[in-house]
Amino acid sequence: MVKRIGVLTSGGDAPGMNAAIRAVVRTAAAEEVEVVGIRRGYAGLLDKEIVQLGPRSVANLIHRGGTMLGTARSEEMKTAAGLRKAAENLESCGVDGLVAIGGDGTFRGAKELSEISSVHSVGVPGTIDNDLYGTDATIGFDSAVNTAVEAIDRLRDTAEAHDRLFFVEVMGRTRGFIALSVGVAAGAEDVLIPEVPTDLEALSAAIRTRLAAGKRSSIVVVAEGDDAGRAFEIADRLGHVLVMDYRVCVLGHVQRGGAPSAQDRLIASKLGAGAVRTLLEGRTGVMVGVTNGMVIETPFVETWSKEKNLDTTLLYLMKVLAR
Ligand code: F6P
Numbered sequence: 001m002v003k004r005i006g007v008l009t010s011g012g013d014a015p016g017m018n019a020a021i022r023a024v025v026r027t028a029a030a031e032e033v034e035v036v037g038i039r040r041g042y043a044g045l046l047d048k049e050i051v052q053l054g055p056r057s058v059a060n061l062i063h064r065g066g067t068m069l070g071t072a073r074s075e076e077m078k079t080a081a082g083l084r085k086a087a088e089n090l091e092s093c094g095v096d097g098l099v100a101i102g103g104d105g106t107f108r109g110a111k112e113l114s115e116i117s118s119v120h121s122v123g124v125p126g127t128i129d130n131d132l133y134g135t136d137a138t139i140g141f142d143s144a145v146n147t148a149v150e151a152i153d154r155l156r157d158t159a160e161a162h163d164r165l166f167f168v169e170v171m172g173r174t175r176g177f178i179a180l181s182v183g184v185a186a187g188a189e190d191v192l193i194p195e196v197p198t199d200l201e202a203l204s205a206a207i208r209t210r211l212a213a214g215k216r217s218s219i220v221v222v223a224e225g226d227d228a229g230r231a232f233e234i235a236d237r238l239g240h241v242l243v244m245d246y247r248v249c250v251l252g253h254v255q256r257g258g259a260p261s262a263q264d265r266l267i268a269s270k271l272g273a274g275a276v277r278t279l280l281e282g283r284t285g286v287m288v289g290v291t292n293g294m295v296i297e298t299p300f301v302e303t304w305s306k307e308k309n310l311d312t313t314l315l316y317l318m319k320v321l322a323r
């Protein structure tokens with residue numbers, strides 16, 4: 001049975017990562033299993049930046065954004081030598097179980113580590129993008145959506161004051177999960193996502209139609225990975241045909257900060273505890289996720305090779321509700 005667990009956070013940070021770390025540490029403590037924290041993701045593992053963690057180490061943490069361990073991206077980890085060094089560092093620290101909190105890049109590293117060493121590994125989906133197969137939601141997604149919606153609620157005031165259209169760019173890497181949820185929840189008039197080819201002519205015509213119907217301000221949510229480009233590019237391409245004044249607002253890394261929502265704290269607690277349970281029950285090479293409130297396990301490879309469905313019926317709902 002796994003005797004000592006290492007936990008790390010890797011890739012883009014997400015609100016709720018700390019709640020997941022807390023759940024790993026306290027669940028392991030309840031089973032009298034030691035936990036060490038690995039700072040700065042795989043970069044810290046390569047530098048052996050290891051810290052002992054106990055129940056008190058994660059006190060007063062559940063409500064804090066970011067990650068107490070820090071995170072980083074590591075090019076060295078993508079090399080055979082780097083991978084070997086990371087595996088040796090884990091084994092020399094007596095770590096025989098790894099909980100890797102992050103996205104697909106994090107899980108690729110964890111899978112490779114398990115393949116060249118005796119270390120078992122389990123992934124916890126920690127990214128605001130929600131672009132991992134095998135979980136209804138990733139840790140950080142709900143918080144990021146809430147942050148973006150709050151920002152758009154503020155933009156509405158000034159858009160209405162000036163009879164303006166706002167192009168609002170949100171994160172999400174190559175998927176439109178953040179953009180679509182934000183679009184519906186913020187009552188946006190349009191949302192541009194990578195999953196649906198963007199027709200700028202149709203967008204421009206829709207804006208004109210709504211203006212003629214008396215809608216004097218509009219919000220267009222743009223996913224950063226949209227096929228038509230980033231928000232500023234789209235605004236530049238449309239500017240000469242738009243019949244109303246417009247501005248662009250890129251929400252950027254604001255979406256990654258702030259206190260995790262209750263929903264993110266809940267799934268982070270479930271998944272941090274679930275990851276420890278999976279390791280202690282002898283399983284490895286899987287990501288723990290939540291579906292219909294239940295914790296499930298998905299083989300690492302499927303989390304990035306299988307495409308997660310986007311609820312495109314929300315697009316139709318938006319069209320109806322944005323009239
Ligand atoms: O993966 C999370 C994420 O916030 C993406 O949505 C975004 O494209 C990327 O990270 C930004 O990466 P960085 O923080 O390195 O600029």
